[in-house]
Amino acid sequence: MTKKNYISAAICLAVSVAIMISTSINFLAAREVPMPKEGPSVVEVKMLSDWFDGLKDTNGDTPVYVLKGEKEGGSALVLGGTHANEPSGYMSAFTFIETAVVEAGTIYVIPYTNHSAMTHNDPGEGNLQYFTLQTKSGERTFRFGSRATNPIDQWPDPDVYVHYPSNQQLSGSETRNINRGYPGRADGNLTERMAYGVAELIRAENVGITFDLHEASPEYPVIHATVAHQDAMDIASEGCINLLLSGIEMSLEVSPTNFHGLTHRELGDYTDTMAILMETANASQGRLRGATTREQVLGGIDRFYVINEGLDMLYVPYDETGHPIEERCGRHLQGVYEYIAAYNNANPDDAILYSGVPGYAELFLNADPAALGGAHLGSFLM
Amino acid sequence: MIKKISALLLAGAMMLSLVACGSQGSGSASSDPAGSGAVAGLTEAFAEAPILVTSGGQSADYQMVGTLMGKVGMDYEIKNLATSADLGSAKTLIIVVGGSSKGLGAAGIDADGELARLEELINGAKSAGLSIIAMHTGGEARRGELSDKFITPIFVKADYAIVVSSGDEDGLMAGICSGAGIPMDSIGSISNVATVLPAAFK
Numbered sequence: 001m002t003k004k005n006y007i008s009a010a011i012c013l014a015v016s017v018a019i020m021i022s023t024s025i026n027f028l029a030a031r032e033v034p035m036p037k038e039g040p041s042v043v044e045v046k047m048l049s050d051w052f053d054g055l056k057d058t059n060g061d062t063p064v065y066v067l068k069g070e071k072e073g074g075s076a077l078v079l080g081g082t083h084a085n086e087p088s089g090y091m092s093a094f095t096f097i098e099t100a101v102v103e104a105g106t107i108y109v110i111p112y113t114n115h116s117a118m119t120h121n122d123p124g125e126g127n128l129q130y131f132t133l134q135t136k137s138g139e140r141t142f143r144f145g146s147r148a149t150n151p152i153d154q155w156p157d158p159d160v161y162v163h164y165p166s167n168q169q170l171s172g173s174e175t176r177n178i179n180r181g182y183p184g185r186a187d188g189n190l191t192e193r194m195a196y197g198v199a200e201l202i203r204a205e206n207v208g209i210t211f212d213l214h215e216a217s218p219e220y221p222v223i224h225a226t227v228a229h230q231d232a233m234d235i236a237s238e239g240c241i242n243l244l245l246s247g248i249e250m251s252l253e254v255s256p257t258n259f260h261g262l263t264h265r266e267l268g269d270y271t272d273t274m275a276i277l278m279e280t281a282n283a284s285q286g287r288l289r290g291a292t293t294r295e296q297v298l299g300g301i302d303r304f305y306v307i308n309e310g311l312d313m314l315y316v317p318y319d320e321t322g323h324p325i326e327e328r329c330g331r332h333l334q335g336v337y338e339y340i341a342a343y344n345n346a347n348p349d350d351a352i353l354y355s356g357v358p359g360y361a362e363l364f365l366n367a368d369p370a371a372l373g374g375a376h377l378g379s380f381l382m
Numbered sequence: 383m384i385k386k387i388s389a390l391l392l393a394g395a396m397m398l399s400l401v402a403c404g405s406q407g408s409g410s411a412s413s414d415p416a417g418s419g420a421v422a423g424l425t426e427a428f429a430e431a432p433i434l435v436t437s438g439g440q441s442a443d444y445q446m447v448g449t450l451m452g453k454v455g456m457d458y459e460i461k462n463l464a465t466s467a468d469l470g471s472a473k474t475l476i477i478v479v480g481g482s483s484k485g486l487g488a489a490g491i492d493a494d495g496e497l498a499r500l501e502e503l504i505n506g507a508k509s510a511g512l513s514i515i516a517m518h519t520g521g522e523a524r525r526g527e528l529s530d531k532f533i534t535p536i537f538v539k540a541d542y543a544i545v546v547s548s549g550d551e552d553g554l555m556a557g558i559c560s561g562a563g564i565p566m567d568s569i570g571s572i573s574n575v576a577t578v579l580p581a582a583f584k
Contacts, residue, residue, distance in 0.1 A: 222484070224523075230488060233442065237449040245573050251523050252442040256487030315523065 030129065031059070033118045033143050036094045036111055037382040040356070041067040041102040048110070051204055052197035054186055059153045060194040062115035064108055064201065065097045067354075073105025074208040074350030076340060077201065077273070079263065080110065082179050084117035084145025085127060086215035087297060088280055088328035091142070091377065093213070095329060096336070096357055098382045105352035108201065113212075114178040114194060116153045118145035127284075127292050133378035140381065144297060148176035154190045164188060166260040174261075179212070182266035195266075202271040208350055209235070209343045212263040212277040213332045217286030218305055218314040218323075222279055225251045226335065229268025229275040235346055236276055239339035246338075248331055248360055274343060278335045280328040281316040288313065298325045299373035324372035330363035421560040423567045424542055427584045429513045431457060434472040436464040438500055439532040440489045441480030443520045443572070450576045456583075463489055465499060466506025474583075475507045477536050480520040481528030493531055500532065504539045515582065516540035518555060519572040521548040530554070540564055544578055546571060 038045065044066040049056040051064075080093025093111040100107065112118045121127045121144055128144040151157075157172040164185050174180045176191050184196030202210060209232070216223050228236035233254055240252045255264040255275070268275040283289045283302035290296070290304045300323035309318040316323070337359055344351040358380050367376045435451070435458050437444035448460045458476075461468050462485075469475070477500070486492060491499070507514055516537045518524065537543055537558045543566040545555050550568065559566035567578050 227484065228442075233445050234449070237442065237445040241446055241449055241453075241573060244571055249521075251520060252446060253482055253484040254440075254442050254445075254488045256484045257490065258487050259484075 030121075030143075031119050033112060033115070034141055035063060036065065036097040037137070038065070039067070039098040039100060039382065041069065041100050041107075041354070042097060043068045048194070048197040048201065051201040052186070052193070054193050055197050058190060058193075059116040059119060059150065060114075060190045060197075062110055062112050062194075064110050067097070067100055067102045067107040067109065069102035069104040069106070069353065071104035071353070074343070074347060074352045075106045075108065075205050076343075076352050077198075077205075077207045077210040078107065078109045078336060079113045079198065079210065079212045081112035081118060081145070082114060082212055082263070083147045083177075083214060084112065084114060084143070085122065085147050086213075086282065086285065087131075087142070087144060088215050088282065088325055088332055089213035090118075091325060092329045092332040092336075094142075095333060095377070095380055099357045099380055100354045101356040103353040103355065105350070106205070107352065107354065108205065108207065110198070113198065114149060114191070116150045116190065116194075117148055117176075117178075118143050120146050120150040120152070122146050125292060128294065128297055131294055131298060131374070133374050133381065135378045135381040137382055140378075148173065149178070149191045149194075151176070163261045164192065168260040170261075179263060180261035182261055182263055183270035199267060199271055202267060202273045207271070207273045208347060208352070209274040209340060210263065210267055210276065211336050211339070212275070214277060214279045215282040215285050215328060216279045217288075218281045218283060218316050218318055219286055219288060219308070220279075221315050222253060223281050223315045224249050224331070225253055225279050226339075227253045227255055227264045227277045227279070229255045229264050230257075231268055232274035232276055235274055235339060235342040238342035238345065239335070242338040242341065243335060246334065246360065247365070248334060250331075250335070276339055278332055280331045281323045282328060283318075283322065295373065296322075300324050300328070301373070321369070321372075324364070325374055326363040326367055326372050326376050327360075329377060330358070330360035330365075333357055333363070334360040421556045421566045424565040424582055427582055428541065429515065429583045430473040431583065432470075432472045433458040433474045433476060434464060434469060435460040435476045435478065436503065437462045437485070438477040438479035438516075438536045439481035439493075439496060439529055440485030440491070441478075441482035441520055441524055441529075442485060443480040443517075443524065444478035446572060447476070447478045447517060447519060447575055447579075450573070451579065454576045454580055456580060463491065463499065464503055466503055466510075469503075469506055469510055469512065472512060474513045474515060475503070476515045476517060477504075477540075478517045478519060479529070479532050479536050480518065480524035481526070481530075481532055483528060493528060497531065497535065500536060504536070508539065513541045514539055515579075516543045517575070518543075518545045518549050519575060521546045521572075522551070525549055534558060537564070538562055542566070542582055544569060544575065
């Protein structure tokens with residue numbers, strides 16, 4: 001080998017090592033996910049492994065914020081981050097944890113239901129890794145994760161995912177989707193164990209009502225919608241009507257009995273909780289979108305969706321103002337409030353009472369339009 | 383020259399025939415499903431309790447209507463898969479129309495089965511002399527191929543209809559009602575059911 005070749009090889013090696021170090025730092029940093037600050041009613045931050053030790057020391061273990069009132073009452077559970085690429089789900093959970101003043105009962109909030117999914121993203125989608133918001137304490141960084149469990153934690157996917165216990169068959173990639181993994185199993189893969197942990201929490205704490213907060217693409221028919229287990233339909237009907245009365249367009253669907261693995265089906269079947277899932281619209285979930293930018297993720301702004309609105313392709317109205325994160329979180333948080341109010345009417349001895357959480361009006365209707373797209377939401381966070 | 387005149391005459395004749403086709407269509411009822419748009423609202427109460435509420439398409443809208451009825455103190459029985467055997471002593475049948483694939487799945491029935499159930503139920507109700515109220519409360523979200531399957535067969539048999547206006551922008555339901563002489567009230571939101579529906583009952 002000539003001296004020239006040695007020099008070339010050394011340069012290539014040095015460049016390779018530099019790239020490896022840089023990407024490794026970025027890769028390892030993704031394992032650190034930002035957590036909510038403890039709001040006025042947080043009495044304890046537990047881990048899901050406290051209810052199911054099969055998650056201990058895994059990336060599927062996740063913090064559970066316990067918000068307790070001074071008076072006795074029922075229990076509710078709010079699941080954010082079931083899909084870690086649906087920010088209004090986990091940002092609603094953050095907002096709830098940091099603002100709620102619970103007067104009666106106990107509210108459990110899991111900001112990252114699939115914690116593992118928050119530790120990576122979908123680079124093939126050109127997705128963001130992070131976004132920042134200006135909050136009361138200054139600039140805070142939030143993650144934008146993936147729909148599915150990190151393959152570092154669970155790999156490989158089978159060709160066909162067979163759901164337990166129904167034996168329903170789905171695409172192999174759904175093996176890592178926690179919202180196809182309920183009710184879970186103690187000796188299953190990591191995603192199934194995470195789902196099992198949630199179900200164990202519900203069973204152990206007699207959680208009366210459970211919310212699962214999502215976003216979906218504007219071309220998906222079940223959008224601006226609530227899906228409820230059949231046992232929760234009376235509560236969901238009353239809550240949905242109150243949402244409509246407060247100016248929030250919301251349709252109500254009953255959970256299909258033949259589609260398995262989802263919270264609104266399996267948590268209703270395998271626990272005593274009233275299982276409710278809410279969907280709001282975000283262009284960054286859709287296939288008709290342009291580049292995934294901060295303006296799209298937080299502002300819900302996408303010019304291609306405006307074009308598709310004109311082509312009558314969408315199930316939600318879409319104009320240049322988009323569907324900002326304040327609208328999406330406002331829908332979720334107002335929904336949680338109205339469905340809990342309906343739950344309280346049906347269960348006066350197990351009432352869950354809280355205040356202080358901004359709803360649809362505070363977050364969206366009454367906001368300065370110039371502050372929508374993240375700035376206004378940030379103003380409520382600690 | 384003769385060829386040119388013939389060609390002009392032929393072209394003129396073709397244009398006349400096209401115009402004739404157009405003018406014939408514009409006068410037909412089918413191109414104007416809303417008729418003249420002059421669908422009449424309900425002028426006097428006609429319905430009586432007991433009331434049976436069912437779904438037409440298995441969307442959850444029937445449950446929301448039931449909840450609203452409860453809020454205003456109306457007594458009712460509710461059964462999403464009601465058949466004529468469930469009519470009992472009912473004097474009014476309310477069918478809340480809206481197709482939902484999730485709801486059909488939850489009910490364990492397909493669209494054809496749902497249509498057959500509704501036909502049997504409506505025929506039973508008609509034979510027993512019940513009043514039938516058709517409602518479409520889901521707005522634009524409850525329109526489309528699936529929901530539209532249920533609209534015509536139910537609305538044409540109704541004695542009265544209540545429709546959330548955003549679901550009838552194409553005038554389908556107004557057209558059916560005006561064509562069949564069925565009174566129909568348009569409302570802005572499902573929440574208005576709480577005021578409009580009780581007015582239909584004696």
